[in-house]
Amino acid sequence: MHITLVKKILASGEPCRKCRDVEQRLKDGGHWPRIDEVITADERDPNSPGMRLAKDLNIDLAPFFVVRDNGAVTIYTLYFKFVKEVLQSNHRQSDADKELLENNPDLDFI
Amino acid sequence: MDPRQATVNHTPQQVLKDALSRYEQGKIAISFSGAEDVVLLDMANQMGLAVDVFCLDTGRLHAQTYRFLETVRQHYNLDLELLMPQPEAVSELVRHKGLYSFYEDGHSECCAIRKIEPLRRKLDTLDAWITGQRRDQSVTRTNVPQEQEDQAFSTDEHTLIKFNPLADWSSADVWSYIRTQGVPYNELHDSGFVSIGCEPCTRAIAPHEHERAGRWWWEESTQKECGLHAQNVIKIVD
Numbered sequence A: 001m002h003i004t005l006v007k008k009i010l011a012s013g014e015p016c017r018k019c020r021d022v023e024q025r026l027k028d029g030g031h032w033p034r035i036d037e038v039i040t041a042d043e044r045d046p047n048s049p050g051m052r053l054a055k056d057l058n059i060d061l062a063p064f065f066v067v068r069d070n071g072a073v074t075i076y077t078l079y080f081k082f083v084k085e086v087l088q089s090n091h092r093q094s095d096a097d098k099e100l101l102e103n104n105p106d107l108d109f110i
Numbered sequence B: 001m002d003p004r005q006a007t008v009n010h011t012p013q014q015v016l017k018d019a020l021s022r023y024e025q026g027k028i029a030i031s032f033s034g035a036e037d038v039v040l041l042d043m044a045n046q047m048g049l050a051v052d053v054f055c056l057d058t059g060r061l062h063a064q065t066y067r068f069l070e071t072v073r074q075h076y077n078l079d080l081e082l083l084m085p086q087p088e089a090v091s092e093l094v095r096h097k098g099l100y101s102f103y104e105d106g107h108s109e110c111c112a113i114r115k116i117e118p119l120r121r122k123l124d125t126l127d128a129w130i131t132g133q134r135r136d137q138s139v140t141r142t143n144v145p146q147e148q149e150d151q152a153f154s155t156d157e158h159t160l161i162k163f164n165p166l167a168d169w170s171s172a173d174v175w176s177y178i179r180t181q182g183v184p185y186n187e188l189h190d191s192g193f194v195s196i197g198c199e200p201c202t203r204a205i206a207p208h209e210h211e212r213a214g215r216w217w218w219e220e221s222t223q224k225e226c227g228l229h230a231q232n233v234i235k236i237v238d
Helices: A017-028 A049-057 A079-085 A093-103 A105-109 B012-022 B038-046 B063-075 B087-097 B108-123 B171-181 B187-191 B221-225
Strands: A002-009 A037-042 A064-069 A072-076 B028-031 B052-056 B081-083 B128-130 B147-149 B161-163 B233-237
Touching: A002 A017, A002 A049, A037 A049, A049 A064, A064 A079, A072 A079, A079 A093, A093 A105, A093 B108, A105 B108, B012 B028, B012 B038, B012 B128, B012 B161, B028 B038, B038 B171, B052 B108, B063 B187, B081 B108, B087 B108
Parallel strands: A002 A037, B028 B052, B028 B128, B052 B081, B128 B161
Antiparallel strands: A002 A064, A064 A072, A072 B233, B147 B161
């Protein structure tokens, strides 16, 4: 299994808040060694590796994870889903629900 | 694109009838918000279709909305299911952050506890659900189809279908239906409220404002609407 984390640099040059949060959570949870590769999607540079990969995969949300395993490629845009299914680690359901809401703004209005 | 998303231009009644014929009772339900989506209940009622109805009771709704829920329950003789948040989660949030933390650090934490968790708990028991989502409600809804696989709540083991019978309708269409059919409606609408949610997070708007201006107005519009509808998990190669 090969895991790639794609994190974003904002047009302002700052790292995106959620990418920082995800990286810290991975480190705090002892999962950081499981990440084989980290590449950057720099909004100031459409040719940056992360921007190109995101375009190829039709993903416009960061951070995201690309998991390659025995010829299968799976993309996770939800951190907590990635943690549960790939890292097989537990998490607080309320954190996962919050992320689900933030990634699906339509649910705001249910 | 999911081929089901190409199913457009049916009337809301056709979508409702089709949905309810494809799923047995107990496996499909209408999500009623306590606002204009009451028209879905009226349509089902007029067609004589039995349907389960649930509503998210966050504990922070307006008194007018609770009265409206009761009016609707009696008017349609509904067995209205109110979904409530886990008390432990609400208690923990309030104990540590107070009753109005959303004004300080955004509404998603509170909404996750009061809406998403009970909604997910309910949807885990269903194969399909029906919402009142319309394309004209928000920039995040401009592509809402009448039928779609629910990417937010489906899992590898459980595919959930979401029907949006009102997707093609405008707010004017909804209100025309309410007026002509004599459908009961939330009295807050008479006071300038358009999109109605929890009391602390909803306000009346001016006629020229978009209906979503009445929700979470203290947050940047980009924070409210910048999310994407990207699929949670996308299989590229099998």
